[in-house]
Amino acid sequence: MNGPASPTSYHWSVHQLTEYLVQVSEPREQFAAIDAALEHAIETFDAELGVVMLDNELRASLGFGRQEVPQCFLGPLRDNEPVEVPDIGRVFVARGDLDKAATRGTGCDGYMLLGRLGREFSAEESQLLQGMALTLGLVLHNLSILQAERTRHRLVETLLDIQKAISARRPLNEVLDAITEGAWELLGRGPVALLLVDPASPELLRPHSLDRYPGFDDEAVALARGALAGEGANWEPSALRSRPLLAAQVVVSGEAAGCLIARPQGHAPGYRDQAELLNAFAQQVSLALNDARSVDAVRKASRDHITGLPNRAHFLQKLEQERLTSVEGNTDLTVLFIDLDRFKAVNDTLGHQVGDELLAEVSRRITTCIRPTDTAARLGGDEFAVALAHTDLESGRGVAHRIVRALANPFAVSGREVLIGASVGIAASAERHSDASALLGDADIAMYRAKRSGRGRCVVFEPYMQEEVADRLDLFTDLQRLATNGQLWLAYQPILSLASLGVEGVEALMRWSHPVRGLVPPSVFIPVAEETDLILELGAQAIERALADMASWHRHATGLRLNLNVSARQVVDQSLPEIVGAALAANHVPPELLTIEITESLLIEDPELARARLTRLKDIGVRLSIDDFGTGYSSLSYLRQYPVDQVKVDRSFIAELRDNATNDIALARSIIELCQRLRIETVAEGIETDEQLRLLKELGCDLGQGYLFAYPMPAHDWLTWQGAVSSRRGLSPPNLVSASS
Amino acid sequence: MRGSTEPTGDRWFGVGSSTGPRAGQAGADAARAAQAGRRANLVVVFCSTLYDAAELLEGVCSVTPDDAVVVGSTSMGELVSDKHDWAAGPQPSVVVAALGGPGFAVRSTFVPRASADHRQAGIEAASVMDQVNAPNKVMLMILDGLLRERHKLVRGAYSVLGASVPIVGGCAADNLTYTLTQQFYGTGQAVDVLSDSVVAVGLGSSGPLGVGLGHGWHKHGQPMVVTGSNEGEVFLIDNQPALDVYLRCIGADKSLAEDAYKFREVAFNHPLGLSRGDGEDLRVIHSANPERGSVSCLADVPQGALVWTMRTNERSLIEAAVSSCQMALDGLGGAEPVGLLIFDCGARVVRLGRGNVSAEQGAIRSAVGAPFAGFYTYGEIARTRGSRGTHHLTVASLALA
Structure with missing residues (x-):
């Protein structure tokens, strides 16, 4: 296609350069300055083609479209030498050199070459192009100084930040990510990754920070291996056909521990600087790892x-x-x-x-x-x-x-x-x-x-507490022994129907006859046992013993019920249902005849756990009773949340029951009536007087126990006592008492 | 990207026009006349903003083969060879150019949201040429006329295409309201109405192609230096407020800047010319900002540029249009033209006056002896020599043989 004849009137002046300088000085990066310079120069001279060469490398070209810049355009050309460019035509060229004394040896040596279709460049144009090229050379030189300064400044800032993070004992992952991020920033935002040797399998390299290395591949791993093998702490061009990779080794306690790898941006002359930067960051990784390991060792030795x-x-x-x-x-x-x-x-x-x-x-x-x-x-x-x-x-x-x-x-x-x-x-x-x-x-x-x-x-x-502790320690030691020497035994106290005064059941109570201390009350030795797992052992023995006793009594009195106390620790222990189940089975005692007594404190402290555990006990068919009810903090409505069959009204309520004690009567009534509504059986503990018995009967309490009927007695006295009761049926309860505690 | 077959032989070019009141009917009438029963590869539609573009394009599609590429834009008046009394505006009007025959190869694409990155939009638009394989090629571009940095867009396209592919086209207009210009992109099946976009057609031909340019403006007064500017806004000329300097140069009173409409009317007659190696690069001044003392152009005015105010007269403007077309015809190397596409600056309509528009088109008609169609634009694109391709107050033309 033929174009029009071009006008030849020019208005070259310093302003042409001014406009150019404004355009070329704007970019902060060299490549952008080069592109702007070439674009502007081509437009200024109405040229079609242009290239910028730096250090014998083609750094920019324009006007060649999709085709590569032909060699004929890259060779040594004189001004206005005609060149035949394929698909474009015959162009005249003009060249402006960038390299003067100021830029020589700075990586800014080179030239700008323009090609124009059909028209030669005038001397004035060549002169202007020379000015433009020199201007570009100076701009590039300044940018390289600025760039170096910016890089140095940023490096110092980045390394300082990393140092602060290390010394502030920031988490290691955070520090390593910050180092990778810093390297990525300083190396022109090209791909950067950190690979670390797997401590468990030293032959494996594990990528640590890959966020800044899209398209991470085997080539990168291969290079990292090379760097680890000491083939070169820096770049390894032989492995790289298209673009080089840089690698810098990470060393911990004198051993290779990984490497930082990067694909450099820009051109080969800059790779050396980039390799040094990468090394600086790799050293930071080494420092961070060394520091973390020593800190970790110290921590492990002194920290939980x-x-x-x-x-x-x-x-x-x-x-x-x-x-x-x-x-x-x-x-x-x-x-x-x-x-x-x-x-x-x-x-x-x-x-x-x-x-x-x-x-x-x-x-x-x-x-x-x-x-x-x-x-x-x-x-x-x-x-x-x-x-x-x-x-x-x-x-x-x-x-x-x-x-x-x-x-x-x-x-x-x-x-x-x-x-x-x-x-x-x-x-x-x-x-x-x-x-x-x-x-x-x-x-x-x-x-x-x-x-x-x-x-x-x-x-x-x-100071007195020390003696107490010593005493408890002695007690504990003795307790540990008693499981085998028979000092621990079970006493039984009958539970009667208040309506008929017939014996309904019996409560098993643990007793300890100490050779020196005499009879130790449960309130003393149970808490000591509860401090350790000893309570579980003692509890299990009590369950087995009581059920064995029951089995023997059932030969004489079928249907006799057994109430057995278990401590909170036993309830929490998951094996309790198995222990109870096994003892019931071994002694052929129907589970519904066994009532497990627990304290309400268990319900208050961990309602969820209590519900779960009590449900498991209910599942094996035993009945549940709340012992000492009213002494804790549980509200009455609490009861309905649990699978409770029986409530034992604490003796402290019973002790105050008298005809004129209206408040106490009201209190006892409220408990009993609530239980009736909830279909829960009530047992009054500690009944000692006829008046109490009468009032409780009037209030509708189902069962009762206490000295009025009988003191707790050894197992071997039970049958005797029961026989006496049977033979004296109809007599007043106090006469039945066989006090043999 | 859509396209038709590789060129092997015959080529035809036809035009049609309508000023019918109903958009759909007008579109169908103009497209039918342009195709004249032939199977079109490419249909180019330029229409006034007074029509509902979508309805008009439905009419165009109703008479156009499904696989034909349909492109175009809104205008501030059209040029067409088939009416002797054609005058741009103010009535609704549509002009359609159609071309076809196995000698033409057509590919098309569009780039949305071009203002996000002008240069990238140009690069993407230029990809339309990748699949055009013909001895002669040209890239036809239709841009949103409200894009400010269109020079970057053409630079982007040039960076991909290089010197071997000419670029020609125009910027869509909206009759000087500067609110919304529309670009059309689609096929005979359906056409989308776009804005903030670049529509590109890769045109290959077995016959020669020619591109022409002409403006008819002359320097007036002393050269001045732009000492403060940002993109198209000029703050300082010779270190003085640009508005003051400009009004002084054109002999206008300061009060002119207070009436935006009047200012634009006058400014259209006094564009700025930027000194370039091949003459002047014109800039239409379309507004002033008295508070900032600045004037604004539709395209960039680089700081440091040497500028003049420019003058012209009607005769010179009409001669420039003819000269542009003649230059395009010269590019055919003696081959018989089958038709021309013309992109004439909308500001020239203001300067010429509506009455002189038919005179301009008459002069073109007499000179070229081939059908032509085109529109009055918000900017012209023509790159044949050098690398620059954006123009103002200019007539750009593409001749097809």
């Missing part, structure tokens, strides 16, 4: 891995330091010993994972209750401790109450609400403490006292 708190050994070290400081400075030091209430039940029923989550959350709550300068620790299990420096007992008590309140709030763990609590023992450092262990021991003793006096309490250590 679930909560991240110091462990017992570390805590005792810290506490000893604080103790010595407080002794030297005559300052206060207080220690809190925290024991979680009902943690074991959570752990047993919801699993260890939930238990661990709960412990971690507990540690967070404890930490929020103390100052940053205080030290919290997990001593093990469900025990925590806090060292409060410069804190007297009164202030320590305040902190302890804060912690108890914080831990009394429900926990949300694994999508469910869990209620626990804590008991806290408090001890202040004193002269008698020879070391930190002694101080912590006092707090431990106080905690036991707190636990015994009711959960959720804070108790300050008093």
Whole structure:
């Protein structure tokens, strides 16, 4: 196609260069400046073709369409030398050189070459093109300086940020991602990835951060392997046909631990700089990994891995330091010993994972209750401790109450609400403490006292508590032995129908005849046994013994019912239904004749768990009774939520029943009437007088037991007592008593 | 992308027009006349904004083969060879050019949301040429006339096509309301009405093609330097408020800038000319901002550019149109033309006056001796020599043999 004849009048002036300079100076990157320069120069001269060569590399071309720039256009050409370009035609060329003294050797050596169809370039045009090319050279030079400066500045900033992250002990993954991100930014946003040796399988390379490496492939892995094998910490052009990859080794404790790889952007002359940058980032990875491993080692040695708190050994070290400081400075030091209430039940029923989550959350709550300068620790299990420096007992008590309140709030763990609590023992450092262990021991003793006096309490250590503890320890030791030496035995107290005064059943009660202490009351030894799994063993023995006794009595009195007390710990223990079921089966006792008595405290502390456990017991056919009803905090309406068959009205209500005690009568009536409405059987405990018996009968109470009828008696007396009752039927109950406790 | 067969022989070009009151009927009438019973490969529709474009295009489709490419745009008046008394506006009017025959190969595409990245839109539009395989090729572009940085769009297309493919076309207009211009893209089955888009046709021909340009404007007064600008808005000329300098140059009072309509009427007669190697690159000034002391052009005015105010007269403008067409015909190398597409600047209508429009078209008719169709645009595109392709106040023409 032939075009029109071109006008030849030009208005070359400095303004032509000004317009060009404005366009070329705008971009912040070299490639954009080159493109802008070439585009503008071509338009200025009404040329069709143009190229920019830098360091013998073609950096930009325009006007050739989809075809490659033909070699004839790239060779050494003189101004206005005609060149025949395929598909375009015969063009005249003009060349402007970029390389003058200012730019030589800076990577900005090169030239701009234009081609124009049909018209030669005038001397004026050649001169202007020369000016434009020189301008481009200077702009590129300035950009390279600026770029280098910007890169250096950004590198310093980025490395500083990474250093801060490492020293702030940010999570390792976060630090490694930040390093990869930094390398990606500094290397022109080309693909960057971090690969780490798998510690479990050192021959495997695991990609760590791949977000910035779209299209990650085997070639990248191969290069990384090469870098690890020491084939070159930097770029490896032989493996790369099209575009090179850079790799920089990561070293931990002197061993290759992975590598950072990158596909560089831009042109070969810049690869060396990019390789150095990549190395700088790889060193950061090495530093972060080394640091993380050493920190991890220290942490493992001194920290509890679930909560991240110091462990017992570390805590005792810290506490000893604080103790010595407080002794030297005559300052206060207080220690809190925290024991979680009902943690074991959570752990047993919801699993260890939930238990661990709960412990971690507990540690967070404890930490929020103390100052940053205080030290919290997990001593093990469900025990925590806090060292409060410069804190007297009164202030320590305040902190302890804060912690108890914080831990009394429900926990949300694994999508469910869990209620626990804590008991806290408090001890202040004193002269008698020879070391930190002694101080912590006092707090431990106080905690036991707190636990015994009711959960959720804070108790300050008093010296007498130490004796108590020693006494309890002795008791515990004896208890452990009694399972085998026959000191433990069962007493039976009859339960009668208040309407007919006929014997309906019998309650089995544990007794301990201590060779030295004499008869130890259950209220003393049961809590001691409950502190450990000993209660489970003793409980299981009692179940088997009582059912064996029942079996023997059933030969004489079929239909006799047995009430058996089990402790909260037994109920929580998952094996209870199996133990009960097995004992029933072994003794051929129908399950409906066995009534399991539990305390209402169990229902209050963990209603959900109680419901689940009681349902399992109901499933085997036994009856359930709430013992000592009315002494706890449960409301009457609570009852309907549980599969309860019987309620035993606590003796404290019965003791006050008199004709003129209207309030007490009303109270007893409300319990009995409610149970009637709920079709729950009522048993009055501790009936001692005829007046009480009469009133209870009037109120409609179903059953009763107490000294008025009989004291608890050994098994071997039961048949005798029952025989006597049968033969004296019709006599008043007191005459039936066979007091042989 | 849609297309027809490879060129092997005969080629035909026809035009049709209508000023009928009903859009659908007018479209059908003009398209029927243009095709004259022949099977068209390409149908180009230019119509006034007074028509419902969708309805008009339904009419066009009703008489057009399903596989024919249909493109076009709204205009601020049309040019056509089949009426001797054709005057652009103000009545509704439509002009249709159709071409066909195995000697023409047609491909088409469109790029939506062109304003998001002008250069990229040009690159994408240019891909239409990838499948055109013919000895002679041209890329026909129809752009939204409200796109400011159309030079970047053509640069993008040039960066892909290079010097071997000429580009020609025009920017859709909306009769100087500058609110919405529409581009048409589709086939004889259905045509979409678009805006903010580039519609591109890759046209291959077994016969030669020629592209022409002419404007008929002359420099007036002293050269000046743009010392402050951003894209098309010029803030400073010779370091003084551009509006003051401009009004002084054209001998107008400052109060002129307070009436936008009057200012535009006057400014159309006094465009800016940017100094270029091949003469002047014209810029229509379409508004002033007295508060900022600036004037705004439809295309970029680079800071540092050397500029003049330009003048012309009716005779010169008409001669430029003829000269543009003659240049396009010269490009045919002596081959007999089958028809021309003409893209004439809408601002020239203002300068010529509606009455002189039929005189201009009469002059073209006398000079070319072949059917032609075109429209008055918001900007012309013609790249044959050099790399620049955007023009203003110019007549761009494409001659087909």
